[in-house]
Amino acid sequence: MTLYSKIIGTGSYLPEKRVTNQELADQLAAKGIETSDEWIVSRSGIAARHFAAPDQNSSDLAVNASKKALEMAGLQPNDIDLIIVASSTPDFFGSFPSTACVVQQKLGITNHGGAVDVQAVCSGFVYALTTADAFIRAGMNKNVLVIGAEVFSRILDFNDRTTCVLFGDGAGAVVLTASEEPGILATALHADGRHGNILCMPSSFGGAIAGEAYLYMDGPAVFKLAVSVLEKVAHEALEKADMTSDQVDWLIPHQANLRIMSSTAKKLGLPLEKMVVTVDQHGNTSAASIPLALDVAVRDGRVKKGQTIMMEGVGGGFTWGAVLARF
Incomplete structure (x- = not known):
């Protein structure tokens, strides 16, 4: 019997505090930093984002x-x-x-199952889902909880208008289970450490913290690389599954920038109506963005049982990957 892994549950959470572009622009203006709703929307497609409360950590989300x-x-x-x-x-x-261990404790799980964190920044959920799929296919696990959770507001430099307006906080989760029915159809993961400097947090630890503990991003460089690798990795996953892009019901990309997302959809020959978009209301929630978008689309009825979804993302490192799945 061939063993597969299948998504049988999705969930998401956004912190209560919602910050619109205008509210953020007003806060920055008080510090002498100029931006506007029009400027943010035109460059990213983002209209609002959520910020965690001071007493909320990634595990809580x-x-x-x-x-x-x-x-x-x-x-x-x-x-x-x-x-x-x-x-x-x-x-x-x-x-x-x-x-992961903190989440295990807060959920009251006492069965001594494994718990581990994965770090691939905005590609993190794709990396985590691929890892979970491999564990289940190998017969090592039956039910895996795969989570993307971020409080990026804690690492933003609110003196840098080019980055602080782009990110938000949130969490998304899926339950992946062993199944005789195909669920995860194909995965592809890649990284190129030569580009690690274009999206990073340039602080180091050698006995003491050194450098800036804030996110740094070279926007044009990230945009150029993202558009290139996202198309290629999507086709790679499709080829592994012996499928074509016209068989994809929904594209659920990392919600970083509407222009990057739209460009990827067009290169894949997918109409924009087949792309799930939440970046306008969530901002870029890094590893949480794909499971957040998936849960929104599942709960509003767009993603239905039996449909094929393509999830893909790029992140600091530089990392990228894709997961093709039948929901």
Whole structure:
């Protein structure tokens, strides 16, 4: 019998505090930094984002999203035998204990299943989902909770209008289970460390923190590379599954920039109506963006059982990847 992995539950969570472009522009203006709703929308497609409360960490957002995913899947927390959390903003400095272990504790899971964090920035969820798929196909796990959770507002430089207007906080989760029915059809992961400097947090730890503990991004360089690799990795996943782009029902890309997303859809020959867009209301939530968008589309009825979805993303590192799945 061939073993597959299949998504049986999705969930998401956004912090209560919603910040519109105008509200953010007003806050920046008070510091002498000029921006506007029109400027932000024209360059990114973003109209609003959510920021976590001071007492909310990535694990808190992750737990809320996970509970919804578990409920949809019809599972209890102790049915989960592996947790994988993708995050660039872990609860603890040095990433230990891992955010996955914190989530395990907060969900009350006591079965001693595995828990681990994955770091691939905005590609993190694709990397985590691919890892979970491999574990299930190998027969090592039955039910895996895969989460993307971020509090990017904590690492933004609010003196830099080119980056601070782009990002938001949130979490998305899926339950992946062993199945005789194909679910994850194909995956592809890549990285090129030579481009690590175009999207990074340039602080280092050699006994003491050195450098700037804020996100840095070379926007034009990221845009150019993202448009190039996203098309290629999507075709790679399709070729592995012996499928073509016209068989894709929904494209769910990393929600970074509407221009990058639209360009990718056009290069794949997909009408924009087949692309799930949440970047306008969520901003760029890094590893959380794909599962957030997936959950929105599942719960509003767009993504239906039996449909084929393409999830893909790029992130700092430089990393990129794609997952082709039948929902």
